[in-house]
Amino acid sequence: MGEIRVAELFAGVGGFRLGLEGYSDQARGWDLPAAGPYRTVWANQWEPGTDRRQFAARCYEARFGEGSVVNEDIDAVLDEYEAGEREIPDVDMVVGGFPCQDYSVARPLSQAAGIEGKKGVLWWDIYRFLRIQLAKSEGNARYCMFENVDRLLKSPARQRGRDFAIILSCLASLGYSVEWRVVNSAEYGFPQRRKRVYIYAERGASWDADGRLTDGVMARAFPMEPPEGISHVEIPADPYEATQSFNIGGRTSPFLEAGVMVGNVASTCAVTERYGGPRATLGDVLVPDSEVPPEFYVPPEQVPRWEYLKGAKRERRVNKATGFEYSYSEGAMAFPDPTDRPSRTILTGEGGTGPSRFKHVIARPDGRLRRLVPDELDQLQGFPRGWTDTGMTDGQRAFCMGNALVVGIPHRIGRAILE
Numbered sequence: 001m002g003e004i005r006v007a008e009l010f011a012g013v014g015g016f017r018l019g020l021e022g023y024s025d026q027a028r029g030w031d032l033p034a035a036g037p038y039r040t041v042w043a044n045q046w047e048p049g050t051d052r053r054q055f056a057a058r059c060y061e062a063r064f065g066e067g068s069v070v071n072e073d074i075d076a077v078l079d080e081y082e083a084g085e086r087e088i089p090d091v092d093m094v095v096g097g098f099p100c101q102d103y104s105v106a107r108p109l110s111q112a113a114g115i116e117g118k119k120g121v122l123w124w125d126i127y128r129f130l131r132i133q134l135a136k137s138e139g140n141a142r143y144c145m146f147e148n149v150d151r152l153l154k155s156p157a158r159q160r161g162r163d164f165a166i167i168l169s170c171l172a173s174l175g176y177s178v179e180w181r182v183v184n185s186a187e188y189g190f191p192q193r194r195k196r197v198y199i200y201a202e203r204g205a206s207w208d209a210d211g212r213l214t215d216g217v218m219a220r221a222f223p224m225e226p227p228e229g230i231s232h233v234e235i236p237a238d239p240y241e242a243t244q245s246f247n248i249g250g251r252t253s254p255f256l257e258a259g260v261m262v263g264n265v266a267s268t269c270a271v272t273e274r275y276g277g278p279r280a281t282l283g284d285v286l287v288p289d290s291e292v293p294p295e296f297y298v299p300p301e302q303v304p305r306w307e308y309l310k311g312a313k314r315e316r317r318v319n320k321a322t323g324f325e326y327s328y329s330e331g332a333m334a335f336p337d338p339t340d341r342p343s344r345t346i347l348t349g350e351g352g353t354g355p356s357r358f359k360h361v362i363a364r365p366d367g368r369l370r371r372l373v374p375d376e377l378d379q380l381q382g383f384p385r386g387w388t389d390t391g392m393t394d395g396q397r398a399f400c401m402g403n404a405l406v407v408g409i410p411h412r413i414g415r416a417i418l419e
């Protein structure tokens with residue numbers, strides 16, 4: 001097979017690219033294997049806000065070279081691309097982890113008018129990118145790989161599964177068959193628990209949907225036990241119709257952890273993972289304590305505050321704006337975090353010295369408590385140690401890793417696609 005030309009949308013610090021292309025830097029001792037002959041020929045990354053917020057794009061450029069990423073709002077870029085005022089190379093594959101928002105169309109449009117996305121709802125930029133690529137050549141964008149939070153299968157609360165039905169409907173209308181799978185990285189040996197939905201789409205594929213659940217790309221990349229039951233979901237042919245009518249009144253989403261859509265019917269099932277390989281833990285990515293700067297240690301006077309935030313509570317609280325009093329309760333979190341297991345999910349707010357329920361804190365042999373350093377966060381996501389050490393603050397490095405993905409996941413999917 002020849003080279004597979006890839007466009008990476010919402011590229012962040014390049015998680016998809018690393019997983020697919022691999023990366024070598026002998027001087028730094030970095031050697032990530034490629035998943036196959038993938039080559040990223042175009043990438044886009046823009047953090048809403050000012051120039052100061054473009055640290056992820058700068059990291060991407062520092063690692064992949066000057067000009068490797070277009071650092072502009074994807075919406076503006078595609079306006080120009082659509083108008084023929086900007087060149088984007090033809091690609092075989094489109095990848096991206098798009099921010100999850102509300103996917104509904106902006107206002108009731110007539111069916112004939114087709115769908116029109118709200119500005120800033122970034123699924124529509126992916127859809128637009130695919131549409132323009134396909135208009136240029138039918139052979140373009142044959143493969144897609146997307147990542148999102150697993151909530152995407154269930155949102156929004158008042159119409160469970162609608163957003164995902166819209167996405168499936170869009171892909172079907174462009175001629176794609178689709179596999180999806182919720183993967184918790186720790187279940188396949190990675191050192192972090194992170195549950196995300198991965199979507200693989202292939203154009204012009206004629207799969208047997210039920211069979212594909214157990215022998216498709218996702219099942220090869222992430223083996224599972226035979227499903228106990230498979231259900232079928234009709235996907236509206238028109239995304240607008242999906243918006244209006246999908247699962248109205250339904251209390252649960254019909255989309256389970258694994259699924260395959262061919263034509264406009266999806267087969268879906270729950271998943272029990274099958275994995276017998278090695279398992280990594282948080283302890284495996286820790287750097288020597290002698291390399292940890294003092295500000296990462298929790299000052300003894302701050303420990304009670306951390307304990308309170310991490311602890312179980314049931315208390316009366318007052319909404320400051322409205323004066324409304326309500327009862328608030330939450331369970332206890334492990335404190336400190338165990339190092340002999342995979343870590344909890346890294347969030348964008350992981351950085352900074354302020355106590356927080358969600359930041360990781362570990363106990364050291366000398367009894368002191370400390371937060372995780374950015375080099376450890378890089379490695380919890382499967383990036384080489386120091387990947388984000390490109391002039392960012394610690395808080396910015398943590399933010400990038402909270403946004404990123406477990407590099408080994410697209411790597412395994414990329415390998416399975418080639419198989």
Ligand SMILES: C[S@@+](CC[C@H](N)C(=O)[O-])C[C@H]1O[C@@H](n2cnc3c(N)ncnc32)[C@H](O)[C@@H]1O
Pocket residue numbers: 010011012013014015016044045046047048056072073074075096097098099122400403404405
């Ligand atoms: C979930 S993150 C993806 C991270 C990436 N997969 C990685 O490995 O780092 C989504 C990214 O989309 C970017 N983004 C948000 N709005 C955008 C826009 N309008 N145009 C381009 N990129 C945008 C964010 O800055 C963020 O880096």
